[in-house]
């Protein structure tokens with residue numbers, strides 16, 4: 547099995563590193579437009595194989611898509627990241643052109659691939675990938691909620707003094723500072739609602755800190771995060787190639803589910819060998835549904851910008 551990661555920058559390289567360490571495929575191709583970058587990082591990673599003991603063969607390519615031919619999964623991380631003070635939405639002008647170009651090339655060489663979109667603004671880039679490739683909706687998956695849900699678990703675990711691995715918590719809606727919706731009502735600590743252990747103030751803080759999780763890291767680092775984003779992308783690849791049927795919140799095309807249609811937005815889905823296989827309904831209450839609708843309005847407005855570029 548072959549997996550391609552487009553973009554050998556911070557997120558792409560981290561995602562590839564996770565994929566290799568877990569031996570999720572026999573062949574892993576890292577591709578970037580910058581001369582030598584993907585080849586160099588691929589070699590560097592291959593030189594960890596003897597130390598870490600993995601057998602995945604990683605190769606790099608400078609924009610030669612013939613090397614990616616026959617990939618089962620392609621992860622798109624190419625594009626510029628935001629700087630402190632920026633929103634993800636401000637990246638649309640540059641990244642839409644990059645993602646469209648990458649999609650055209652992927653389609654030429656890997657017409658059967660499942661595509662995971664990471665580049666920002668991710669919800670709109672997922673919509674763009676769906677439209678421009680014309681692939682069946684189940685094969686286009688945006689990565690945002692998987693990361694945001696991991697961050698929500700981190701924020702809750704800090705307040706509960708527990709392991710993030712003991713928590714279940716999901717973030718739905720858009721992958722934006724104001725569009726994501728951490729569903730505190732559904733969050734549990736080994737099956738017990740976290741709302742039993744955290745007071746109103748702690749709950750509000752955990753939600754608010756999750757929503758600005760990406761912006762907080764961007765301010766600290768000077769560019770956006772990569773460890774958790776790369777790991778989140780690899781976890782989704784793992785669920786596809788091992789047909790794990792794990793539940794992740796992903797940005798997928800809605801056709802009436804959660805009261806929305808003609809839009810790609812984050813909802814809980816089952817991920818397996820066919821891509822996203824099923825949307826799981828969490829039965830939002832009135833307040834949560836209103837937030838979801840507001841999130842959809844904001845993402846829809848951003849999608850409209852695509853027509854003006």
Ligand SMILES: NC(=O)c1ccc[n+]([C@@H]2O[C@H](COP(=O)([O-])OP(=O)(O)OC[C@H]3O[C@@H](n4cnc5c(N)ncnc54)[C@H](O)[C@@H]3O)[C@@H](O)[C@H]2O)c1
Nearest residue numbers: 553555556557578579624625626627664665666668689775
């Ligand atoms: N969805 C999420 O949860 C999430 C999380 C983190 C980052 N991101 C986004 O992922 C993207 C990448 O972030 P990063 O930190 O890795 O940035 P980066 O600058 O480190 O890497 C981006 C890479 O893309 C390459 N690239 C640019 N145009 C290309 C093209 N046409 N073809 C191939 N490669 C091309 C660049 O040369 C660069 O190496 C950004 O848009 C960022 O906002 C999204």
Ligand SMILES: O=C(O)C[C@H](O)C(=O)O
Nearest residue numbers: 628634666760761770771
């Ligand atoms: O914050 C960003 O711009 C990158 C990414 O979307 C993230 O949430 O880490």
